[in-house]
Amino acid sequence: xxxxxxxxxxxxxxxxxxxIAQVKSPEVFSERFAAAAINAVMLPxxxxxxxxxxxxxxxxxxxxxDGLLVTVPYKPQAAxxxxxxxxxxxxxxATNALRxxxxxxxxxxxFDGAGFVRAFQQKGCELRGRRVALFGAGxxxxxxxxxxxAVGVASIAILEPQRERAxxxxxxxxxxxxxxxxxxxxxxxxxxxxxxxxxxxxMRKDDGMxxxxxxxxxxxxxxxxxxxxxxxxxxxxxxxxxxxxxxxxEMVAGQAEAIMAFFGEARR
Amino acid sequence: xxxxxxxxxxxxxxxxxxxIAQVKSPEVFSERFAAAAINAVMLPxxxxxxxxxxxxxxxxxxxxxDGLLVTVPYKPQAAxxxxxxxxxxxxxxATNALRxxxxxxxxxxxFDGAGFVRAFQQKGCELRGRRVALFGAGxxxxxxxxxxxAVGVASIAILEPQRERAxxxxxxxxxxxxxxxxxxxxxxxxxxxxxxxxxxxxMRKDDGMxxxxxxxxxxxxxxxxxxxxxxxxxxxxxxxxxxxxxxxxEMVAGQAEAIMAFFGEARR
Numbered sequence: 001x002x003x004x005x006x007x008x009x010x011x012x013x014x015x016x017x018x019x020i021a022q023v024k025s026p027e028v029f030s031e032r033f034a035a036a037a038i039n040a041v042m043l044p045x046x047x048x049x050x051x052x053x054x055x056x057x058x059x060x061x062x063x064x065x066d067g068l069l070v071t072v073p074y075k076p077q078a079a080x081x082x083x084x085x086x087x088x089x090x091x092x093x094a095t096n097a098l099r100x101x102x103x104x105x106x107x108x109x110x111f112d113g114a115g116f117v118r119a120f121q122q123k124g125c126e127l128r129g130r131r132v133a134l135f136g137a138g139x140x141x142x143x144x145x146x147x148x149x150a151v152g153v154a155s156i157a158i159l160e161p162q163r164e165r166a167x168x169x170x171x172x173x174x175x176x177x178x179x180x181x182x183x184x185x186x187x188x189x190x191x192x193x194x195x196x197x198x199x200x201x202x203m204r205k206d207d208g209m210x211x212x213x214x215x216x217x218x219x220x221x222x223x224x225x226x227x228x229x230x231x232x233x234x235x236x237x238x239x240x241x242x243x244x245x246x247x248x249x250e251m252v253a254g255q256a257e258a259i260m261a262f263f264g265e266a267r268r
Numbered sequence: 269x270x271x272x273x274x275x276x277x278x279x280x281x282x283x284x285x286x287x288i289a290q291v292k293s294p295e296v297f298s299e300r301f302a303a304a305a306i307n308a309v310m311l312p313x314x315x316x317x318x319x320x321x322x323x324x325x326x327x328x329x330x331x332x333x334d335g336l337l338v339t340v341p342y343k344p345q346a347a348x349x350x351x352x353x354x355x356x357x358x359x360x361x362a363t364n365a366l367r368x369x370x371x372x373x374x375x376x377x378x379f380d381g382a383g384f385v386r387a388f389q390q391k392g393c394e395l396r397g398r399r400v401a402l403f404g405a406g407x408x409x410x411x412x413x414x415x416x417x418a419v420g421v422a423s424i425a426i427l428e429p430q431r432e433r434a435x436x437x438x439x440x441x442x443x444x445x446x447x448x449x450x451x452x453x454x455x456x457x458x459x460x461x462x463x464x465x466x467x468x469x470x471m472r473k474d475d476g477m478x479x480x481x482x483x484x485x486x487x488x489x490x491x492x493x494x495x496x497x498x499x500x501x502x503x504x505x506x507x508x509x510x511x512x513x514x515x516x517x518e519m520v521a522g523q524a525e526a527i528m529a530f531f532g533e534a535r536r
Contacts, residue, residue, distance in 0.1 A: 003271045006298045008291040008312045020332060023276040030274045043311065044276045046331035058326030063314035064288060 002034040011040040017071035020046035082108030092142040113143030115255025128152040130194040135210040137169040141198030149177035202232035218242040270302040279308040285339035288314035350376030381411030383523025387514040396420040398462040403478040405437040409466030423449035470500035486510040
């Protein structure tokens, strides 16, 4: 672990949320900045909902603050602070990272899906042409679906008990990615060769699988957003079938890399 | 040096100023927090004058921010953010530290003089009864004069080219400390046994003494606010005469201790 240093010339980044004590970004990013010899730190910033707007405006006006991450419950509101949005943020209407450009304007994008895709790519997995079954069409699920469609999966079957959410994501995908077949379904379709869990199933230790997904062919890819000490039931299932998989921590690491690159582009 | 750690539960302190890159407090306090096993950091916060009010209000509304230092040019404005002021801040109308109390209100005080007094006390020097010659009646000089009077010096002779400043400080001292004789003078009075330099003389390497102060008795105390790598002309003079003295760095360390104690009182 590289040691973190703070002095008068340190540049500030913050993660704004409510609650905040559980977030990992301050450690993860402060250590990455130190390891890259960048004099910057990532701070936890605990903001209550009735102060969100005034605090965001004030933080963005601090001369030595260069970027912000935004987490629960503020990802939908954060988009309005960007002068321009990246493709995933525009499509799903949620933003989790903002950076100050050299001209003083702000750019935002949503990286909840980029880490998922990046983690598979780093394991050498081909995603193009995959037939995906996606559990969960909330913020993370929507971001993951957009990133998967953007790298060329053949189809996305959405499994989401809230039908309106599922329909909204399907509409977004059909409009932005007409070449990707999108369906709202109740069971995992035959021929599926990629499972993505972006639901909350697996958060509790005694949670089972997000659904009965049966036997998997060993070339099926399995990804789970759940960050947990022990593998989730879904990941244990993937292991037993000899499938390649990514766990929540790998997705988080992939997202941190993607966001570091995003922040870095403003410094060039 | 203890290593600094930042996570989601880290408590924030900031030093607000313009400019900011030169301030030492982020290093000094972040390391003191780490050494005391307090999960907190001190951040540089660079705020332009037209944003000062909105930024102070927003910073004080962040749930995990527990205190603020205020430096040039904001010490006079900072008092209005405190629900109550300590004695030196009330007397001289400037504040350089604010802390959040457990009931959510804010207390402020001015510590520019406390470090000066504390540094002498730590060397075992008796200040009570001293006849002081004070160079400079600006913010630092005023704070030092109030702290010296509060610990019972016999007299303070103020040497300050701006006569209005000198008169204002003399009036404040006479009102708050009628037992301390206060004069505005042009030369160091006979019988002086303590010299305090709170003027800017000594900041530049080729600066000489703040005035011709002649031969000093070896029991004279000499203190200089100037923070410099090499001893100032005044301190070299004190050394040659065998006087006890404190340099700017010792005053800064004394002030950091006093402010750490001030912050700590809110956590008890």
